[in-house]
Each structure stands twice: as structure tokens, then as C-alpha cells.
Amino acid sequence: MSFQASRPNLLAAPAVAWLLVFMVLPCLLILSYAFFERGTWGGVVYDFTLENFQRVVDPLYAKIFLNSARIAGLVTLIAILIAYPAAYAINRAPKHRQAMLLFFAVLPFWSNYLIRTYAWIVLLNREGLLNNLLRMAGYDGEPLSLLYSEGAVIVGLVYNYLPFVILAIYSTLSRLNPELMEASRDLGGGPVSTFLRVTLPLTMSGVAAGGVFVFVLSIGNFVTPALLGGGRFQMIGNVVYDQFLTANDWPFGAALGMVLIATMIILLFLQGRATAHASGERAGAPS
């Protein structure tokens, strides 16, 4: 009896152990640094302090944090606006073609993140493809400075995380009983009413899952802002990176990291609640 009951736990044991040893422990270790002072030459001096958290709410860092949140929010919004129609179109395609379309949607994922981001540098720089195309189209002014801007960072982040959102929304759309949309049409709802009152509410869990994913990954991202934003452009991820690798202020980097992780946990919690709330909607799926 107890053997039967404990077997699932036993099967999960290696994964749980792996997570504990290689994920939870190192994270806790780093985060614990947030409560200590930094050494004069870097490293950590184990004297308890809350000073690092006072610095986090310093207007300078709070501003970077809020700006990062704004950029991540914009990225999320744009990604959802692009991904939803794409997922909708894939779901409407003939069944045998859907797998292929999904494959193309996630194809960029299979190339290296850095290469993908550098590709945008090639596209956006002053002598890049976009400026050349503009010139060919008859534009003869100064080349546009597209690169090293907030816009370039947003484009890069949207590009990188779009496949996640398409997959998340597609998975809820594909589970939706198509007769629900037909019922709405039958009851007199036009295509717009049907989308706003039936399709969208019933796929919000997918939108939320994809959105939280993009937001969390974007707000902490430091590679894309560094490469596409140029040196001057900072997001909170860059600040954390700098604290650990340049400023050698591990305790302060840990405090910033803690704020990021807390944001992520709150968002995941909210998304989990939204999904649980929507689980009753599965009842509408064909059995």
C-alpha cells in the first residue's frame, strides 16, 4: 500500500533532486547575498544589512526598473497582437498543414540566440538591408538610425519570443470546440461579436500564459538590450549583469535579482489563477 502510494514520488525523485541541487540551492545562495555587505575589493562580507534593498528603491534604479517593465509590457503587447492572428490562421488551416505551419513558426528557435540577434544588426544598421531598400525605393536623405534604439530592442525581443506566444495561443485555440463559434454565429453574432464575446474570452488563458512568458523573459533580458540598444541603453537585466561582472557588487546584484524573481512569481501566480478560473471552459471542448 505505502509502496503503491510512494511510487510516483520515487519516480519524480531524480528530477526533484536535480532541481534542488542545481537550481534552488544556487539561487538561494545568490539571493542570500542580498542581505550582506560587499567587500571593498568585491566579494561578500557576511555582515547583515538591508542597505541593498534601500538602493533598489533609489530613484535611479527604480526608474530603470519601471522603464524595463514598460519595454517588456510593450514587447508583450506587440507579441500578442502579432501572435494571435498567426495562431488563429494556423488553427483554421487544414489539419494536415497545421503541423508544418507550427514548425515554421518555431523554426527561428532552432538557431542560436546571438546569431538571431546579430542578424537584426545586419538588417537595421545605417548601411543595412532596410536602409538600402529605402534608398532603392527612392529615399535619398540621411540613412535612418534604426539600430541602438529602444525600438530596435523591442523588435529584437518580440522577434525572439514570438514563437512562444504563438504556441501558447494556438494550444488553447485548437482545444476550443469550433461549434461554440458556430453557435454564436447561429444566434446572430457577426464575426466581430463572436470573436470578442466567445473566442477571445475562451482563449484568454493561452494569451495570459504566452504574455507572462514574454514579459518575464523580456524584463530580465540583458543580451538584446546590450547588442541592439547599444552601450547607453540599459534595462534592469543589464544592471544586474553589471553588478555581478563589472561593478563586483554581488549583494546589490542579488537584491535586484530578488525583485525580478518576485515580479516573476507574482505574475506566474496571477496567470495560474486565471488558468484555473478558465479550466471550466474546457468542458466546452469536444469529448
Place this chain on the structure above:
Amino acid sequence: MNQEPTAQEPILRIDGLSKSFGPVRAVDNVSLDIQRNEFFALLGPSGCGKTTLLRMLAGFETPGSGRILLDGTDIAPLSPEKRPLNLMFQSYALFPHMTIRKNLSYGLEMERLAKTEINHRVDEIMAVTDLTPFAERKPEQLSGGQKQRVALARSLIKRPKVLLLDEPLGALDKKLRERMQLELKRLQHEVGITFIIVTHDQEEALVMADRMAILKDGRLLQCGAPEEIYEHPADRFVANFIGVMNFISGVVTPNGSFEADGLSVPMPGAAAGPATLAIRPESIAVSMNGGGIAGSLVDAAYHGLDRVLHVKIAACETPLQVRVPAHTSADLGIGSPIHLGIDPDRCRLFPD
């Protein structure tokens, strides 16, 4: 002014409707007239095209050719939301994120009716369908029978000219299904709306329908009242599909007599040649005192009111099914010799 009175004009005229999916002709040149306030059944085995036909009426499939005239106007070019008829889905398709009240009011909100009017009509339909106690529940909190009533109410509240029902009782258990058959018929009478129901269950169609159409491979085989189709099936398929039918292969002689091994039935006027005789189990008489067609009892199934005897005769490979009152056949043992009488007037003859 020798126009026919409007009451005689069909509410729905299906005129040469066809639909193909690739090489498959799902609906093949079907023409049907459906009368006002009729309870009409589209009946056929799965894949016969009845659901495609219904979906064309609702607007979810575009006809390849043909017209759909509702009160004289062709509605084939209209999108589903613009058609004054409603479909009750087989899966019910209740909106899972809305309460029952919201599900019911949805169709009226789409018509942009005043709030007081909407509330009044929702209360009214909930009273008629016994749904008042469930107004604030979500569909997942209802039983199958209750969901079915919500789906029906949600369609009826729109006061459609024609209500289409796609296998409306398919998801219910047998007892509830039989009760709902009569319930649906009563409700149809009360609301005075034309019902077109799709079903694969011939018994259901016989019980409920005023008239029915039998479809096979996209083609209309026969259309008529249940009695008419049961008594005078147009072909072998219909004869076999509706109710139970015995078939005996034989030959019609030039002098108008159907002959098979040990069996002769006068069929005056029938064309000579190979033919199949069809006869219902209840149209065969058992004669206890000899005479008639000789056979032996292979099996007997007791059904309470009556008994179905399986009788092997020389003329037929499969035993004939014979339905007799239960009390007249209690002493017949398996293997005992038996004699059958066939009434020529109750036989159908299909030339091969």
C-alpha cells in the same frame, strides 16, 4: 387569383441542393418541401449527407448548387447570423464561460433588443423549459438532460421560422431519450415552430416526425409520413432501414405469382422476372393446424408483449422473423415444426 392559399405553401423549399467535398458528393441534388409547423426528420445512416444538408440550411456549408427558399426567399447567399432559422448543435455548444441566463440572452443581445424585453423573454423561456432554478449556474454544473434543455431554449428564444436539430437526443440515455422524444413533440406543438431534426435512429424518427426523408449516399430515397414509409418503402434500402424486414429471393412467373422454394404468393400485375419479396415480421401469421409454408423454429425472443420467432424455411437462407403475441406461442419449443401464412396484400415486391 388561382394561387394556392399561403397555408399550403411550404415554409422551406430545398431545390436541387448539392454539395461535394473533393470527389465525394455529400449531398446530391436533393429537393424537399417542408410544410409550416411540421416536425420533419432527416433520416439516414452515418455519412448519408443529412448533417451536411442541415449545415447548409444553417449556413455553415456553402451549397455547390441549388437554392434554399425560406418563405419564398433564397437564403443560400446569407451568412449564418442573417438567417431567420436556428440550429441546436449535437454537442449543445453552450458557452462555458457564461451562466445559463447569459447563454439564453446572448441571441437576443445580438439582436440589440431592449434590456427589459430580453429579461422578459429569458424568464419566459426558462419557465417553459423548467430552467428557472439554474439561471445563475454555469453549463458544467448541469446534467446532460438539463444542458439539452438549455440548448433548446437558447435556440427557441430567437423565435426562428425553422428550428434545426442535429441529433438532439444522441447524448442522452435511453430512458431520458424516450421521454424527451415526446417532450420535444409537445414543445414543438406549443411554440408552433417548424422543426427539422437530423437523426440516424429510425425509431426516433418514426415516433416524432410528421414526415420524414430517407437519405443515402447524399441522395434522397423517399419522403413521406412514417406510416407511408413503413408500409410502402420505395426500395430495398428503405425497407431494410426502417423497422425490421424479411427478404425472400425468388422469381415472378408470367402469370403473376411469386415463386420460391416451397412458397408461392399471388402477385397479380407484377412484372415477370427475378424479384425479392419483402414482408414485415408482424405480417406473417403462424398457423398451428398445418397448411401454409413449412418451417422449423430456430430461435424465439421474448419481448414481454410479444415474441419474435426465428423460423427457417426452405426458400430463404436467413430465418424469417415472425412477430406473434407472446401468449399464443408459449408452448413452442426450439426445433418444433411450424407453418407460416403470408398475406399477399401486406407484401412488397422489389424487382432485382
